Amino acid sequence: MTNRIDLKQDEMPDYWYNILPDLPEPLPQPMDTTGKAIQVLKSVFPAKVLEHEFSTEQMIRIPDDIRELYFQVGRPTPIIRAKRFESYFNAPIEIYMKMEGYTFAGSHKINSALAQAYYSKIEGVDLVTTETGAGQWGIAVAMASSLNNLNSKIFMAGASYYQKTYRVTLMKMLGGDVNPSPSALTNIGKELMKDEKNKNGSLGIAISEAVEYALEHNGRYNVGSVVNADILYKTIAGQEARKQLEINGIEPNYIIGVVGGGSNYSGLAFPFYRDYKDAKYIAAGSYEVPKMTKGEYKYDYPDTGKILPQVKMYSIGSDFIPPPIYAGGLRYHGVAPSLSLLMKHGVVEPRDYDQDTVFKYAELYTRLEGYVPAPETAHALPIISEIAKAAKEEGKRKVILMSFSGHGLLDLGSYSSMYS
Amino acid sequence: MTNRIDLKQDEMPDYWYNILPDLPEPLPQPMDTTGKAIQVLKSVFPAKVLEHEFSTEQMIRIPDDIRELYFQVGRPTPIIRAKRFESYFNAPIEIYMKMEGYTFAGSHKINSALAQAYYSKIEGVDLVTTETGAGQWGIAVAMASSLNNLNSKIFMAGASYYQKTYRVTLMKMLGGDVNPSPSALTNIGKELMKDEKNKNGSLGIAISEAVEYALEHNGRYNVGSVVNADILYKTIAGQEARKQLEINGIEPNYIIGVVGGGSNYSGLAFPFYRDYKDAKYIAAGSYEVPKMTKGEYKYDYPDTGKILPQVKMYSIGSDFIPPPIYAGGLRYHGVAPSLSLLMKHGVVEPRDYDQDTVFKYAELYTRLEGYVPAPETAHALPIISEIAKAAKEEGKRKVILMSFSGHGLLDLGSYSSMYS
Numbered sequence: 001m002t003n004r005i006d007l008k009q010d011e012m013p014d015y016w017y018n019i020l021p022d023l024p025e026p027l028p029q030p031m032d033t034t035g036k037a038i039q040v041l042k043s044v045f046p047a048k049v050l051e052h053e054f055s056t057e058q059m060i061r062i063p064d065d066i067r068e069l070y071f072q073v074g075r076p077t078p079i080i081r082a083k084r085f086e087s088y089f090n091a092p093i094e095i096y097m098k099m100e101g102y103t104f105a106g107s108h109k110i111n112s113a114l115a116q117a118y119y120s121k122i123e124g125v126d127l128v129t130t131e132t133g134a135g136q137w138g139i140a141v142a143m144a145s146s147l148n149n150l151n152s153k154i155f156m157a158g159a160s161y162y163q164k165t166y167r168v169t170l171m172k173m174l175g176g177d178v179n180p181s182p183s184a185l186t187n188i189g190k191e192l193m194k195d196e197k198n199k200n201g202s203l204g205i206a207i208s209e210a211v212e213y214a215l216e217h218n219g220r221y222n223v224g225s226v227v228n229a230d231i232l233y234k235t236i237a238g239q240e241a242r243k244q245l246e247i248n249g250i251e252p253n254y255i256i257g258v259v260g261g262g263s264n265y266s267g268l269a270f271p272f273y274r275d276y277k278d279a280k281y282i283a284a285g286s287y288e289v290p291k292m293t294k295g296e297y298k299y300d301y302p303d304t305g306k307i308l309p310q311v312k313m314y315s316i317g318s319d320f321i322p323p324p325i326y327a328g329g330l331r332y333h334g335v336a337p338s339l340s341l342l343m344k345h346g347v348v349e350p351r352d353y354d355q356d357t358v359f360k361y362a363e364l365y366t367r368l369e370g371y372v373p374a375p376e377t378a379h380a381l382p383i384i385s386e387i388a389k390a391a392k393e394e395g396k397r398k399v400i401l402m403s404f405s406g407h408g409l410l411d412l413g414s415y416s417s418m419y420s
Numbered sequence: 421m422t423n424r425i426d427l428k429q430d431e432m433p434d435y436w437y438n439i440l441p442d443l444p445e446p447l448p449q450p451m452d453t454t455g456k457a458i459q460v461l462k463s464v465f466p467a468k469v470l471e472h473e474f475s476t477e478q479m480i481r482i483p484d485d486i487r488e489l490y491f492q493v494g495r496p497t498p499i500i501r502a503k504r505f506e507s508y509f510n511a512p513i514e515i516y517m518k519m520e521g522y523t524f525a526g527s528h529k530i531n532s533a534l535a536q537a538y539y540s541k542i543e544g545v546d547l548v549t550t551e552t553g554a555g556q557w558g559i560a561v562a563m564a565s566s567l568n569n570l571n572s573k574i575f576m577a578g579a580s581y582y583q584k585t586y587r588v589t590l591m592k593m594l595g596g597d598v599n600p601s602p603s604a605l606t607n608i609g610k611e612l613m614k615d616e617k618n619k620n621g622s623l624g625i626a627i628s629e630a631v632e633y634a635l636e637h638n639g640r641y642n643v644g645s646v647v648n649a650d651i652l653y654k655t656i657a658g659q660e661a662r663k664q665l666e667i668n669g670i671e672p673n674y675i676i677g678v679v680g681g682g683s684n685y686s687g688l689a690f691p692f693y694r695d696y697k698d699a700k701y702i703a704a705g706s707y708e709v710p711k712m713t714k715g716e717y718k719y720d721y722p723d724t725g726k727i728l729p730q731v732k733m734y735s736i737g738s739d740f741i742p743p744p745i746y747a748g749g750l751r752y753h754g755v756a757p758s759l760s761l762l763m764k765h766g767v768v769e770p771r772d773y774d775q776d777t778v779f780k781y782a783e784l785y786t787r788l789e790g791y792v793p794a795p796e797t798a799h800a801l802p803i804i805s806e807i808a809k810a811a812k813e814e815g816k817r818k819v820i821l822m823s824f825s826g827h828g829l830l831d832l833g834s835y836s837s838m839y840s
Contacts, residue, residue, distance in 0.1 A: 003429075008422075009424055072789075084492070104789075104791045105790070166833065168836075174790065366590075366594055367595040370492060371524045415593060416589040
């Protein structure tokens with residue numbers, strides 16, 4: 001019996017799904033107390049990305065060139081039924097994994113990076129800039145830039161640059177120009193380098209450098225989470241998944257995934273939201289960075305550097321200093337505004353799980369299914385255990401769709417902590 | 421325009437292809453000077469694997485249970501047309517990559533590991549043993565054992581064990597019991613540990629330990645290259661590729677790939693051999709371990725420990741000490757007997773390429789296509805350059821099928837040498 005639901009390239013959906021018009025109430029607007037932040041964004045964001053950020057069109061057509069780029073990096077991705085993992089729970093459940101780890105970049109992030117690089121290119125520039133923390137987003141941007149024949153300047157928090165050598169090497173092989181931040185490439189970097197305490201860098205510093213570098217070198221700045229446009233581009237995953245399940249007559253009772261900034265979970269779940277009102281939506285974060293369960297719904301800065309406009313979202317504070325957990329993608333302090341709004345309305349249920357629990361599930365999944373999830377991705381696995389328990393008690397079959405947001409092959413250094 | 425040729429799970433071929441009856445002359449038999457070697461093999465090989473080793477049936481049916489296991493690890497794999505890499509050469513060529521790197525194990529090795537673990541399991545044992553050098557085969561065996569609900573005892577050359585920590589961690593997450601060799605788990609290991617000079621271990625020592633451990637603990641020993649049965653199981657890749665190309669009316673003019681022990685290239689090329697006599701067959705090895713171009717066709721030991729029967733093959737000598745090249749899978753001293761015979765008859769043309777050249781091609785491919793090849797895999801890329809040059813001169817379109825034997829995500833540590 002087969003365990004894979006393929007979708008041919010010519011069956012890939014033609015549209016991204018924009019949730020803004022379908023939200024239960026209008027999305028609170030960004031707040032720009034200084035009046036400068038939005039001006040900066042207009043100078044460094046590609047115009048089309050800015051347009052999409054505020055669009056109220058429900059379906060937005062994917063340009064043919066971006067469809068080609070999606071094909072190039074491994075789209076459509078398959079859905080895999082994790083039968084051996086199902087058996088472990090001895091409960092009436094079916095688990096369908098939307099395998100974003102199958103993309104060449106190894107994660108869902110490439111879905112947005114390709115679109116943003118493309119919308120940068122059509123403005124006639126030859127440079128894209130961005131920041132990266134643990135490196136996943138940087139890999140996606142390096143890849144997207146090369147596939148669009150653009151240069152990329154990537155600012156990576158200094159501490160990560162010297163620690164995540166595999167990811168740095170991959171960015172370089174992909175043609176990315178990756179630099180430890182703070183750097184001497186920008187004025188803000190030069191200024192900050194004078195103080196020894198900044199030498200490890202931070203995501204906030206790296207964002208500031210990437211924005212300045214784009215401004216000074218006629219580049220475009222590409223952003224890897226939280227904003228509406230980024231989520232829009234990532235809905236290609238959910239659009240595909242809907243089609244794959246519907247073709248096969250499979251109706252999910254649960255749609256689950258993990259939340260870093262929110263674009264991964266939203267990218268899978270949003271395309272189901274309008275027509276699958278009976279499904280349960282559950283999203284998990286990290287117990288060590290508990291924005292999902294302990295965040296407050298309020299206006300806050302999306303970036304630690306406070307150069308972007310404030311947005312209304314669940315947040316544990318832009319000043320929150322995350323502990324050094326291994327799921328780098330989950331260290332972010334807030335939840336994307338659109339997803340936050342659905343949490344506020346009780347549509348999406350939040351969870352947070354601790355690293356030890358999550359690593360045990362990652363190990364279990366790897367042994368049973370043969371495929372290693374990213375630590376971030378694995379934070380959704382304990383949700384399955386909860387559902388299995390409930391399904392067993394209720395005696396009713398439950399169908400689960402999960403975003404398998406990335407593979408963990410470049411996270412084996414982190415996982416090795418289990419054996420030392 | 422699409423660039424991927426999928427094959428559905430229910431379209432996967434039902435048979436492995438055995439080249440033995442189709443060879444231009446009978447394959448020279450193994451030579452067992454002591455009379456002990458074959459006896460040892462009979463005790464530790466699964467009976468079905470031994471039977472396949474000497475079978476003269478041309479097509480051997482794949483058991484349903486193994487088909488299921490192939491599905492579990494990502495089979496069938498797609499063929500990707502590398503259009504951006506084609507464009508680089510500015511020549512009338514088409515490049516089709518059979519993507520064995522897509523399997524969960526990241527390489528073609530899982531195709532054989534699953535079959536051998538299965539044939540071990542049906543004998544009622546609960547243990548599989550093997551050796552591994554750089555770790556790719558160990559990963560495949562750890563995965564195959566867990567998917568067959570078997571334990572695995574993996575002996576890894578000590579120096580690699582402490583160096584290739586990502587691969588060791590992955591084996592452990594997969595449920596493999598991996599040990600640095602020499603170890604105190606076997607008599608031969610204990611004996612060798614007494615001498616400081618053995619502390620780094622070797623593939624030869626690891627084989628000896630794996631065989632002894634299987635003998636002493638009622639396990640079965642699984643072998644990852646060279647032997648006929650191993651190649652037979654790996655022909656699933658070529659069987660699929662033939663079907664994928666034929667469905668789409670594509671006829672390859674060149675079939676290329678790399679040779680470690682020979683099973684990768686043979687797994688892709690052998691199923692074409694009988695019916696595609698006009699195709700050119702070219703296989704590459706490493707210039708630093710030049711068995712392909714400087715090997716001698718003679719009886720030699722397949723293992724450095726000299727416990728296996730001698731076979732007739734191209735070899736640079738079982739005592740050859742390979743330099744520390746990064747393509748660990750190409751450090752082997754010989755070429756599988758069946759492939760050697762085709763080389764002797766001029767059917768398969770040999771090449772050897774040096775590491776610097778190969779790494780440059782790996783970087784180029786990664787930047788253009790977005791997917792990083794294993795260093796081993798990348799040794800076939802310079803062949804494409806040769807073909808492109810000839811095609812341009814001749815002014816005729818040439819279609820190339822290449823075995824993309826594995827991804828390079830766990831080799832980024834090696835690739836980083838390009839940037840230091």
